[in-house]
Amino acid sequence: MRKDSWIAFLFRVVAYLVFLSVVLLFAMFFIDGARYFSWEFFSQVPRQGMEQGGILPAILGTLIILLFSLLLAIPVGILTGVYLSEYAGHSKLGTFLNVSITALGGVPSIVFGLFGLSLFCITMGLGTSILAGSLTLSLMTLPVISSAVKEALAAVPVALRESGYALGARKTEVIFRILLPFSRARIITACLIGGGRVMGETAPVLLTGAVFYATQYPSGLGDPVMTLPSHIYYITMAYGKDAQWMAKGTSAFLLLLVLAIYLVAFRFRRKNHAR
Secondary structure, three states: OHHHHHHHHHHHHHHHHHHHHHHHHHHHHHHHHHOOOOHHHHHOOEEOOOOEEOOHHHHHHHHHHHHHHHHHHHHHHHHHHHHHHHHOOOOHHHHHHHHHHHHHHOOOHHHHHHHHHHHHHHHOOOOOOHHHHHHHHHHHHHHHHHHHHHHHHHOOOHHHHHHHHHOOOOHHHHHHHHHHHHOHHHHHHHHHHHHHHHHHOOHHHHHHOEOOOOOOOOOOOOOOEOOHHHHHHHHHHHOOHHHHHHHHHHHHHHHHHHHHHHHHHHHHHHHHHHO
């Protein structure tokens, strides 16, 4: 019993240390960059070698790519998860999809970027564009959503399925009218987490959809955009010391956006569990 108490205490200490490290890391970056927040910072374009102005084009570009990435990834991810949970069984195709999705979840982001550059930008002729970047990032988000849908459907009580079939519902009706609504909280949480990952990615967007500076806002899906992660990278690598304030401010704002998405995701799931 004493040994169990010591082990529990050790795990508690480790958990507190990890939590404290994350909080300190966030606070260090956020406090250093938040002092540059102003209305001009969020409403103007960069000027004079990134030494003045703001990050409005990068904010809009990030939100546009996030929107189209999720629009592409969510339907495919949900349908893939439904197939793996309800139809695949032990078939060869199901096994292949399971292995593929697991492998995709561990692929480095730079590999996704090179794949998107080769397939979407060059082979399909999309060039550096919103569409190419969104397609690439949707592939990165797909494993998160499909795996979450599969696990959520597998966790549905058997009695709920049997009740639907007992009332004469077809399999598709049971899936789309009972199982998916019952698993809604987990699925939405997975989509939000995937969105947070998309928002923070740099390498895939650099290779497929982002430019270091845009003189005008995009007029279609074939145009490139500025994004917050790529903006930070370009400023850090290519501009002088006088422009680093913008990189710090952009980093703080990006951290705030990603944290807000994750907080909404976990709060939503916790709220639904409490019902």
